[in-house]
Amino acid sequence: MQVLIFTLTRDRIEYTKRMFEQLKNCGVEYDHVVVDNGSKDGTLDWLVEQDLYDLCYFKENRGLWAGIQTVIDVTSRFYGYDYVVKVDNDMEFPEDGWLKKMIERYEENDFDILSPFVNGICSGQGGVRRVGYSNGIGIVPHVGGAALLTTPEFYDEDLPTDRPLAQGWDTWFCTGLKCGIVEDIKVKHDTKKQEKTMKKYYKRKIKESKYVV
Numbered sequence: 144m145q146v147l148i149f150t151l152t153r154d155r156i157e158y159t160k161r162m163f164e165q166l167k168n169c170g171v172e173y174d175h176v177v178v179d180n181g182s183k184d185g186t187l188d189w190l191v192e193q194d195l196y197d198l199c200y201f202k203e204n205r206g207l208w209a210g211i212q213t214v215i216d217v218t219s220r221f222y223g224y225d226y227v228v229k230v231d232n233d234m235e236f237p238e239d240g241w242l243k244k245m246i247e248r249y250e251e252n253d254f255d256i257l258s259p260f261v262n263g264i265c266s267g268q269g270g271v272r273r274v275g276y277s278n279g280i281g282i283v284p285h286v287g288g289a290a291l292l293t294t295p296e297f298y299d300e301d302l303p304t305d306r307p308l309a310q311g312w313d314t315w316f317c318t319g320l321k322c323g324i325v326e327d328i329k330v331k332h333d334t335k336k337q338e339k340t341m342k343k344y345y346k347r348k349i350k351e352s353k354y355v356v
Contacts, residue, residue, distance in 0.1 A: 146173040147224045150232050151210040153180040156189060158233040165236040170243025176217060178210040221295035229291040235331035245292050248325050252278055255320040257292045259328040264289060280323035285316045289332045
């Protein structure tokens with residue numbers, strides 16, 4: 144089984160270091176591609192020292208979709224991989240083997256895209272609305288892009304580079320696709336905490352999202 148994980152980074156080096164360390168315990172072997180979107184805090188220098196499958200970087204922030212398209216170009220549309228996983232650099236994975244379990248659930252069920260239950264996105268007021276359930280997987284009309292498991296076929300077409308992102312957040316709409324949230328695989332994406340502790344970063348992110356797509 145061949146698995147590719149790709150991550151977009153931009154500053155927040157301490158979050159990135161923690162995510163990398165926890166990712167080692169995901170339960171499967173994987174290749175890791177990283178695109179750095181203009182970090183200014185030493186993130187890029189740290190990434191150069193890591194054992195990555197590939198590393199690309201922009202001198203300035205070019206936005207989410209440009210970064211993802213770069214990953215696709217670098218890996219020749221993920222040729223040879225069975226699964227492709229998008230993981231944000233500020234994710235936390237307290238449960239060892241989470242990705243192995245995700246893949247098992249993917250293989251057992253007829254879904255196109257699966258996300259773990261992301262505390263901070265899936266829970267609480269304003270969380271993703273379920274339209275049904277199947278074997279412990281909540282069926283949803285859209286899914287947050289913090290941690291996505293799918294197959295290379297999902298990326299067969301070029302991703303839209305002109306798609307607006309509300310305040311820089313990425314949402315993957317499931318028109319014509321079956322998307323689900325695996326309710327019992329819990330990960331963490333604590334943006335509320337980050338917004339409180341890194342106010343300058345988030346003010347810049349909101350401002351730039353108006354101009355960068």
